[in-house]
Amino acid sequence: xxxxxxxxxxxxxxxxxxxxxxxxxxxxxxxxxxxxxxxxxxxxxxxxxxxxxxxxxxxxxxxxxxxxxxxxxxxxxxxxxxxxxxxxxxxxxxxxxxxx
Numbered sequence: 001x002x003x004x005x006x007x008x009x010x011x012x013x014x015x016x017x018x019x020x021x022x023x024x025x026x027x028x029x030x031x032x033x034x035x036x037x038x039x040x041x042x043x044x045x046x047x048x049x050x051x052x053x054x055x056x057x058x059x060x061x062x063x064x065x066x067x068x069x070x071x072x073x074x075x076x077x078x079x080x081x082x083x084x085x086x087x088x089x090x091x092x093x094x095x096x097x098x099x100x
Contacts, residue, residue: 012047063092064090064091065092065093066089066090066092066098067090071087071089071090072086072087073085073086073087073098074086
């Protein structure tokens with residue numbers, strides 16, 4: 001019968017020699033402040049070596065600059081006698097698009 005100490009040594013050796021584990025996680029968000037918190041912390045075996053890498057990062061190159069709070073533009077072609085209201089849909093616009 002093996003002692004507890006011998007079993008622990010065999011387990012430690014097994015942990016060191018065992019095959020690598022791999023995890024692929026994908027996270028998405030539509031917010032500018034993006035944090036991931038795991039419900040349960042990851043528990044790593046102290047006898048193994050670990051590596052972590054960010055494989056891919058993607059972001060859209062736009063900011064939502066027209067919202068329901070600022071999407072109405074008032075325009076007068078006759079010095080203020082009559083006004084035209086231009087309502088833009090919410091979204092991301094470049095100045096050239098707003099001018100057009």
